[in-house]
Amino acid sequence: MRNNLLATSLSRALAGATMLAAAHAAIAQDAPIAAATPPALLASTDQASSGQASLPAAVTSAIELDSVVVQGEIVYRDRSDALAPTLSYDLAYFQRFEPLTVGDMLKRVPSVAFVSDVLEYDGARLRGLDPGYTQVLVNGKKVPGASDDRSFFVDRIPAELVERVEIVRNTSANRSGDAVAGALNIVLRDAYEFDGAYVRAGGMRYDDGDLKGTAGAVAGGEVGGGRLLGGINVQERYNPKLKRSDRFDGLRGAFVDREDQDDTRDGTDWSANASYSRDVGGGKLSLSGLVVRTDRTETENSIEYNDPSSTSRANLLSINRQVVDIDQRTTALSGGYAFDMAGGRSDIDLSWSRFQGESIDVEEESGFDDEDAPPSFDEREGTRILADVDDRELTASFSHERDLKAGVVVEFGVDYSQKRRDNTLRTSEVDTDEEGAPLPAYDDYAAQGSRIEERRVDPYLMFSRRGGAVEWEAGLRYETTRVDIASTVEGVRDARANDYATLLPSAHLRWNVDDANRLNLSLGRSVRRPGFNQVLPLLLEGEFGDNDFIGNPQLDPEVANGIDLGWEHRLGRRGIVGVNLFYRDVGNLIEVVNTGAPSAAAVEDYEDDVADFLDDHPGADENTPGYPQFDPDSFVHTARNVGDGAVYGIELDASTPLTAIGLEHTGVFLNYSWLNSRVDDFLGQRRFNDQARNVLNVGFIQDLPTLGAAFGVSYRRQGDAFSRVLAEEIQTRYGADLEVFIEKRFGEDLSLRLTGSNLLDASKDEVFHKFDNGADQRNRDYDEYEVERETAGPVYQLVARYSF
Template sequence: MKKTALLALCALAPLAMAASAAAADLADAPIATAEEPVTASEVVVQAHIAYRNRSEETAPVLQYDLDYFQRFEPLTAGDALKRVPSVAFLSDVLESDGVRLRGLDPAYTQILINGEKVPGAGSGSGAFGAGADGAFFVDRIPAELIERIEIVRSASANRSGDAVAGAINIVLRDAYALDGGFIRAGALRFDDSKVRGTLGGVWGGQVGPGRLLVGANVQGRRNPKQKLSLRYDEPNGELDNSEVQTDTRNGTDYSFNASYQVPVAGGDLDLSGFFVRTDRYQDEDSIEYAEDIRNAANLQTINDNDVKIDQDSWSLAGKYKHDMWGGRTTVKLGYAGFKGKEAEFEDETEYLRDAAPYPDGDRITRDKSRSEIDDTEISAKLAHERDLGAAKLEFGVQYEKKERDALLTEVDRNRYSLPNASPPAFSAYKVIDGGDTGFEQTRIDPYVMLSGKSGALKWEAGLRYETTDVSIEARKEGETYDNDYAVLLPSASLRYNLTDDDQVYGALSRTVRRAGFEYLSPAKLEGEMGDNDFQGDPNLKPEKAWGLDVGYERRLGRSGVAGVNVFYRKISDLIELYNTGAYSQAAQDAYEEAIDDGVTPAEAAEELTSFLLGARNTGDGEVWGIEFDLSTPLTVIGLENTGVFLNYSWLDSSVDDEFGSRKFNSQSDYVLNVGFIQDLPTWGASFGVTYRKQGAAYSRVIGEEVTTTYGGDLEAFVEKRIGKNLTIRLTGSNLLDGEKKEAFNKFNTIGDQVDRDFDEYELEREQAGPVFQLIARMAF
């Protein structure tokens, strides 16, 4: 608590300093947003330090142009989002995949591309290529595609309501974003001395009666990590064994985007699309030793686990605007898709599992599995805006149809011992129980919204009615599940300008969180939650939440801005994991093997240490916090070429489970970002540093409790501008050899968990080294 208070005071100190800076620079006018395309040379050679934009939207929105992130050379949208307020990740070191806005599970955050939803799938952390909630993973969007990122803190009636924590809108470059072109080329060097290349380019200009923008990018990806696990019988107890692991993820991302905008029949037509392909190979090799004595005599197991991942994401969209019926009518059509394939192989050799040493008995096991997912989403929107006296009326309807086919297959476990000269052949792949599944969701969401402005006051209020029809077909079992519901979502926002530089705002909205596909799927997924199996429930209801955001913003001179925001969420019908009481398949197999080896049932029961988990609606929860952000030049002290950046978010929540009160699972205590950029105009150079730290995150389900902590993340860059068309930039990330630490409390029964009678206590540490990039951009 003292640490949190100290950090909060540190956050408020720059606000006071920035306020003084603003007072000294009140005569400066704010920079207007350019309506004409910027030239390629302006994109390549940044003449000024970029700061957060001050959005004029009524609803609370934070807006960041790509220039705000670009000097630190983020590879993906996820890397860029690490620098904005309240965004946490629970990823491996060097990875930024599932956005945890305000520290909440990724399913609470709505990810939009150009204001539209995208099919939810990610980077292979789950059997379907996504998290257990089906959330979209932002580490598959190359940063080079981005024009700006918007953090939408509260919902409005004209946007989808599934944004309990908020929404992140990733706006891609369109045909009016650029005039000319540039090429980006460079290389990345990783901690294992491997080098991967990167190459891309963007061009925009007049083509026929309209404007065209095209871009393409090829990005080498690599993440070499080392892991160490120490397992005890209980905290401060005897060390049972250790596991030493290398985990290397290697791959290539390919992307392409295009936009064409043209006047047609008195209106404006906008056609756009993007495509992203990910090829990735994950290689995990681990060795277990008794009591962490790392020699051949104490060797317990050797494990080789490989995963091949292939993913394609794409989106096509058309938008037409035309003045008609006394106002302006907009028609949107969209088609988006995701295809993902994963093939996993695991080979484990056991040495000291019982009194019969290797190679006698069944000592080698091999497993293979494959998963395929095919996601498509068709969307349409018809909207009309018109003046209604001093107000503006907007009404419309949105349609969305999402279809998903998922196929999970595996082979029979292959067991053999070394005297059998060669391993027996694998059986044919077969569909697991519930593994051949079809999912269909149809939504029709009408809405109406009024907005207006009166002097210093801007306001909006609206109603949205979301209807959802879900159908799930378990084809192998011949079973179909239907789940239909509708929710009324009111929303309102106010923004009041106290002065030309100071404004306050408030926003109230109701939102929903729909259960993700894996939570709804009847498929039984072995080892999906750590050592535990997982099986969804097709009849889950959505969570519903009331949310309030209240804040204050101050303009600091010409380009600076500072703000503070307080938020609260009241969530009902929580979707939580729980223990069904059944044991996992692995635990049952281990129990039966022990019985076959002549062990008594009581002794064999020691193998029953993992369970079948499920999901259910249970109880209510609350989430609250304070968010502060600052980005400004230090003009007040004569350092107009020095930009400072700071955001700090204090996050908290409360939910009750079988063991009492806790925070929402895996919500970080805080998120801190601080940094500076120093421009050297005379030398045509710049340099900068940014530091990031997020607080501890705690998760508790039946049978397991996990506390996750991260070390600080330090990044730096040095840049040299050559003429008006060339920039060379050297960046370094993870300069502090970032660590992720996890402490696992594991129990056999609910009674054991209450009594703190441990089955196992595990400490796991994951570490990766620095990554250096040398990147050149040249305009033409």
Template sequence: MNTVFKTTALSQALLLALVAPVAFAAPAEPATPATPAAAVDAAPEPKQLDTVVVQAEIAYRNRTPDIAPVLSYDLEYFQRFEPNTVGDMVKRLPGVAFVGSDIMEYDGVQLRGLGGGYTQVLINGKKVPGAGDDRSFWVDRIPAEMVDRIEILRNNSANRSGDAVAGAINIILRDAYEFDGGYLRVGVNRWDDGEVNPTLGAVASGEALGGRILGGINVQDRYRGKLKRSDRYSDPSMQELVSWEDQEEVKDGRDYSGNVSYTVDVGETGRFSVDGFYVKTDREVTEVSFEEEYDDGETITADVPGFSTVDQQNWGVGAEYRFDMAGGTTELDLDYARFEDKSMESEEAHARVDGEWDESEAERLDIDASDAETSFKVAHKRSLGAAQMEFGIDYRTKKREIDHTYYEFAAENEGDAVVYELDTAVGSLIEETRIDPYLMFSGDLGVMAWEAGLRYETTDSDIESSQDGDAIRVSKDYNELLPSLHLKWDLTDADRISLSLAKSVKRPNFNELIPALLDGEYGDNDYIGNPHLDPETANGLDLGYERRLGKRGVVGINFFYRDIKDLIELVNTGEPSDEMIGTWEDLVEDGEYATIEEAMAAEPADSWVFTSANVGDGKVYGVEVDISTPLSAFGMDNTGVFMNYAYVKSDVDDFMGSRRFNGQARSAFNVGFIQDLPTLDASFGVSYRKQGDAYERIVGEEVTISYGDDLEAFVEKRFGNNLSLRLTAANLLDASKDEVFHKFDTIDDQLARDYDEFELETEEAGPSYQLVMRWAF
């Protein structure tokens, strides 16, 4: 009831701010009217798609007029390296890292090196559900051909959801109003192991049904073959090899995607638009592993085949209507987005001791997940003298339902067929309702432009968990007031300084909320989720300088700082683990002790039940530099260079003391060039990427993750104004992903550095090549 009252009261106050100037203002001169909705975008003609297909000039980063700090990159900025997915695109952008992704895959994007849950991914400025338990969206699910441009929103504004501690990546899909014409993209990929896969895409746009309509389809085979090697030792001295493993993995699948956009002008000032997208991933993952272990003079070998299927769908549809009203512009948005996952993971292990069969075991996990979000937004913009005011309310409901069903098998004799039996079933349902009113003002004082706003986010959530028939349901509500302030000084026509201050929020990961007990989740320690978690909040600062270089170039430097409160970390509940309780019960049953209490006193617990809790504060800070410019100053108008570098640091305290944020890459560096050869209607270019090491420390395990250098190149030949042919090559340095694991059974062992295992793991995938033809029509 308090939440409803607060929301209603704030909404009334904002509504009064909207209506009062109309009812009571009596200016001496008529107020400057707001720009009519239809006139906002009426000036530019639709971009001809043949200029997208066959580029006459090198494309550079856009310098946007936004007051809030925004970096904008058109598809043409990336296109000559022929990215297949949004992940292939954003990996080239300032401050972007991918930690945890397999080699040559770019799915869970991270800004400022922070985990995916700290980075907000938007499609057309709107939130979409994704696969990640940390509320992240895997950007490799969206093909590059659907994209008009990508924006990095470095800090929050009041008219956007505040879930963006590290910032937001806004994927703008192609819009019917922006493009005209059509083209066809046909290509083939060749991988290091000789596999060849096709890719096909088509986009068309034009006038229809009284307005403009755009449609696009894309079908591409997704393939990745890699080799993995693991060597495991008793400790970091590496004097005793405990076991080793060789693995071959093949991911083979196909992505189907499409998008549609329809826009029509209504009356003199109105505009109505509908857009939608659909992405389906079908994939099979096959693993063939051989392990060898040495134990008390015995050699244990095992064949470990694995097989998984991935069946995921993302789709969304939205409608927007803008029209002039009461001296301003009103906008109504209605959106629905859904994610579905019906996947399976399985693994078998057939072990032999000194050549003789010992055992065969198997495990399987079936995943049935859905995540649906419905949102409605009403907003109004109007002039208030020298300032502009925007008022709005966002309403959003979310329903995320996941069922995990575990099966197991143990053979009695060698060669027994695998027949799975149910082990356990865990289900969860999370429902959230948000009502977020906001108020924002902006103005331009000539040299300086400003924007200030308040957003009040209210969240009502219900969490339900069931494990083998036992259900728990918990409710949790919380509210956050998120202020923001952005200043932009145009010192000269070329020089700009920006200052941004904003508060943001990170809601708990879904798996952190589910009160289901997971045995042995961290070494010998168990884990249970905490549905009473509060969100993390962050006060953020961005201070940047940007300079225009000639007509097309731009260079910028940005300093950022985030002061994060109510960090969510693992804590010990003080309850012994199920394995520890079982040990005590066995001791009593064997007659060594008369009661459980005696066993507990004689054999103190060394493994526990852990949970997540809001434990304290942390900070993240760093610097980002980027440059995108032709070398006109050296008389090389047809040479374009690109470079960006981000260095990040952070500090957080956990059960062992101070460390960086888990999974935060220390740096991200990109550099490259494109050389256009106008007389030959050709061009070529090279791109180099290096990502710094990342470190993670949790109960029972510490790991350092490193990625090798990534080198890409392309050569292009254009034929007239309608046809181009490009050959691209990726991973030319045969980069590897290398991980170093320090593993412990208990937290006492971890503190004492008493190792269970020390492991070195590396994986490689080899270079790949792509030949693509684009034909405009």
């Protein structure tokens, strides 16, 4: 009854939004809808835009609370004052569509793509590149994550804790250089930028009728001679999806089997952040902390049939159930002190962060032999994997800035970081061939562990000049890295080490042509350090079809030389349009290569052939005619720095009110990115793996001031992606995403907002080309050709905010 009542209410509210949209269309039928995604914003402080935490030396006034709780007008992206090309998006840009996480926010900004499940926005792919190419910062600081490619899943930070998100398109000397695609700086709410308190509460209804809740509170004000801010957030996360896979024995080949699957992600995120700032001894002290915990269960139920449509027992091939229990905790603490020294301004900063992740993955499958009719029970098998990750990072930095002659400013400093990542993996496999019998206990575990320690010392020097028609910045950064790697497999320990250093120059030039136009040119060298799995000397059997993989501890980072050329034009008083062209020449590219050593599967197949021959020819040896010859067709592969690649594209973004045609309360938003790349691999030329061809966001917001209400629509479409690794090629296509909101404001203290997302029932379609080994892949001799579709239904959310 409760579910039906909520569904009816949501349906009526959405119907109201549709009627309002129709009325708007009738009024503005001649108005071009050219735009995208909700409002953007706000010029960053120089420090924040350079990737450092922003704490202004003096603040004239804190943010008014009613602008956080009740938005009385549409907000548009403004220019950033940073010399490095930077886009800054305040929470107000996204808030009316009620994003739950930073991932939900980032799906609306230029050039950010995702290759995740439907309704999942975790690994941000700036310019479409693998998440490991994007530097994710929280308050200007690196935060460790679960991923082996060094990336941080942005869906773990609630949107409600965020003050703004910055996209820094090119590198600067005073920021870590590991940002080939760019940097995403997530700036949390700051004590000096918020005054008052408010609460947020709401609920979500999913396509299967399930209800989930969300709640949070933020408060800030003067405490003990300084300013204190605290925020908490609790939200239930849920994502029910359906999948279907059809498999064939080759491209345009015969049907083999079909798999029907339901996949549900169900969990809760808890988070809290706090910051405190005050004047101390002639300087400014700032302290901040963030805690995020994720408790999540992922459940997949799969049934395979040997018929394209039947669900009868006569066509049953397997029944599979996989349950993964995930517990993840992130803690980030930092403190800084800014003070005058020797005629300039100095900053000392210290931060510590930790990621802890534990998972229990249990997969159990009953298989049936379809050589019998109906298929007879064959075997029941199970696998239990216990995984633990503990990643800690300590960073310290010192910087000093002072004025020179002719308006030139010099900044120099050094950044130090020490990282330790411990990873353990224990696996137990059991089986039974007795139908109906329980599986044996999971008590015999194969164990492996690893520890990676990384120490960096990165000095830098930078000059800049602001003011006038031409502004510029130029600098050098020298990054030195020491890596120690230790692994243990079944009690056997292996220790390795590697050292490398990279010089990273950068330069930015801005020409203020007039009040409305400016041009930006940026040059910079950046790096991508190897992923943790790429350097671990652990043998992974069957990692690529029949091929094995072992990491290479001597890998060096990839190095990219990049250029950005951008133009921004002011449209009237509040509108803006920008175009940016970018190019990255990536060298020292890390690719999978063949070591020449035979794989475990090749050795096992040869041993079986020899055993069969000896059974037929007792007493035979290697000189006996017909004795099997060892001719492996699968091998052990590793990662090496080979070849190079290029990444390039065009990024357009615009946001403006339609004041010029008399619609000052109508805001339109647009961003579109055309993305491309080139890399040579073992089969020829391709794009960087999983790079979307384009990303489009377009939408509008209509404010109704006399009614104290507003509504809006946002549409997103991401282009196709392609990935090719040894023994497998994947083509990925996403359906479009449509979102609608309608809100009602009650005075200056209360707002009520209803949103509907995924209203087009978006799907993720993948095509898998699978091969046993590299030779078969080159000859297009398929092991399997698979077509998979994943779908999810609409989500409706009702949220209220109240200030006090």
